[in-house]
Every structure is written in C-alpha cells, then in structure tokens.
Amino acid sequence: MQLLTLLPLFASLALGAPAVSETLSSITSATLGGVRYCNNVGYKGPCEGGVYSRNLCYDVTPEFNDRISAFSVDQGTSCTVYQDYRCKGNKRTIGFPGNGDLRNIGFNDIISSFICTW
Numbered sequence: 397m398q399l400l401t402l403l404p405l406f407a408s409l410a411l412g413a414p415a416v417s418e419t420l421s422s423i424t425s426a427t428l429g430g431v432r433y434c435n436n437v438g439y440k441g442p443c444e445g446g447v448y449s450r451n452l453c454y455d456v457t458p459e460f461n462d463r464i465s466a467f468s469v470d471q472g473t474s475c476t477v478y479q480d481y482r483c484k485g486n487k488r489t490i491g492f493p494g495n496g497d498l499r500n501i502g503f504n505d506i507i508s509s510f511i512c513t514w
C-alpha cells in the first residue's frame with residue numbers, strides 16, 4: 397500500500413508537476429532558509445548565497461565583508477544583518493523579498509554577518 401501511495405508522487409516528480417514542487421519546497425523551508433547577497437545594488441554581482449540553518453549566525457566571506465549592497469531572502473524568511481562579525485554591532489532586519497539597495501536603510505557596505513529565522 398505504501399508503495400502504491402508513493403507512485404503518483406514519483407510520477408509527478410518526473411513530469412515536474414508544480415503542485416509537487418511546491419509541496420517539497422514547503423517541506424524544505426520548514427528547516428532551511430535561502431539567502432543571497434551581492435556587492436552591488438540591484439543584485440548585481442559578485443553575489444553569494446545558499447541555504448542556511450535558522451537561528452545560527454553566519455559571517456560573510458572576506459570578499460563580501462563591508463561590501464554588500466543588496467540582500468535577498470526566501471519567502472517566509474526574515475534575516476537580521478549586522479555591522480560586525482559574529483552578529484554584533486548595529487543591525488537591520490530584512491524580510492522577504494529582500495532589499496536591492498541597502499542605501500535605503502542606511503546599511504550599504506556594512507554587513508559582516510547575518511542570522512535568519514522563519
């Protein structure tokens with residue numbers, strides 16, 4: 397019975413059915429969050445990103461330290477970005493879909509670390 401129940405799922409996956417993709421996406425977002433940040437406004441590169449664990453502080457890599465000008469987060473995710481490493485110093489909160497021009501919140505070329513939750 398179990399196998400029979402799963403068969404339609406695999407069939408849908410093979411066809412790339414949107415409904416199944418959304419289901420898998422919601423499962424993923426329950427434990428992980430996607431973030432992308434760029435050194436130029438309007439999300440112009442260089443950019444870096446990934447899927448990060450919730451409530452954990454991440455330092456950005458040296459190439460991006462004090463250079464980030466745009467910061468996007470996945471739907472349902474909220475991130476706090478910090479002026480200093482280890483999530484210290486001045487901070488701003490950025491929600492979905494993100495902020496393509498951090499000058500708008502007085503935080504351009506400042507971010508050194510971030511922590512996200514959802």
Ligand SMILES: [Ca+2]
Pocket residue numbers: 461462478479480481505506507508
């Ligand atoms: Ca900084």
